[in-house]
Amino acid sequence: MSLDKIDIVRYSRQLPLLGAGGQIRLLGSRVAVVGLGGLGSLISLYLAALGVGKLILIDPDKVGLENLNRQILYSTSDIGRPKARAAAERIAALNPLVEVESYEERVTEENAEEVLEGADIIMDGLDEWRSRLVLDQYAWEKGKTLVHGAAERYYGQVTVVERGRSNCLACIAPKPPAERGCSGVVAPTVGIVASIEVMEALKVMTGIGEPAYNKLIVVDARRPAIDEIALKHMSCEECRSRIR
Numbered sequence: 001m002s003l004d005k006i007d008i009v010r011y012s013r014q015l016p017l018l019g020a021g022g023q024i025r026l027l028g029s030r031v032a033v034v035g036l037g038g039l040g041s042l043i044s045l046y047l048a049a050l051g052v053g054k055l056i057l058i059d060p061d062k063v064g065l066e067n068l069n070r071q072i073l074y075s076t077s078d079i080g081r082p083k084a085r086a087a088a089e090r091i092a093a094l095n096p097l098v099e100v101e102s103y104e105e106r107v108t109e110e111n112a113e114e115v116l117e118g119a120d121i122i123m124d125g126l127d128e129w130r131s132r133l134v135l136d137q138y139a140w141e142k143g144k145t146l147v148h149g150a151a152e153r154y155y156g157q158v159t160v161v162e163r164g165r166s167n168c169l170a171c172i173a174p175k176p177p178a179e180r181g182c183s184g185v186v187a188p189t190v191g192i193v194a195s196i197e198v199m200e201a202l203k204v205m206t207g208i209g210e211p212a213y214n215k216l217i218v219v220d221a222r223r224p225a226i227d228e229i230a231l232k233h234m235s236c237e238e239c240r241s242r243i244r
């Protein structure tokens, strides 16, 4: 595989950093974005802009007016349309070189294989833990990389999970936080967390830098601060038995 003339122009500002080899690795990468809300909006736009070869866009919901304060994939004219469909169109308009597959579904244990099989990396754009742990279980079993991210109020967190390199997500969150109603969120917090998630995926895809395995990146946008918490790497036998 080599870069053609259009690739060389489109990606010219990142090629000095990634090299042709790094760009070719991006073009050959397949990434699923699960949840196309605030996090998933920026994640999918940035992955498409970077030139990831294939994006799998997954969300069961329709666009609502209350989404538009942060979900920058969508326009006011998209209200009422399935997010997965509107997202696929927006991504195709941004970068027609990206292959897009979309699912208007929630990821469950039953359909995880069907919708996620084609992805090497799974991006967490969710806002609830039950589905997150489905992604965690599936990624762990298949040896795929899961980039976890969560954002609420002015806070957020990111980590990268991969069997053999880190703990699973169930280790990190033995008791998933109770789901409560929305306590509010502003676009920049979501943007910071989504950007960190994409940076982590970029490092995994290109081999550049150090992905946040066994590290929890914690954001407090009001201070402003990004901190890193070291996570002890365990065998995961205990958490796996707890899940089963």
Ligand SMILES: [Zn+2]
Pocket (backbone or CB within 6 Å): 167, 168, 169, 170, 171, 172, 235, 236, 237, 239, 240
């Ligand atoms: Zn574990």
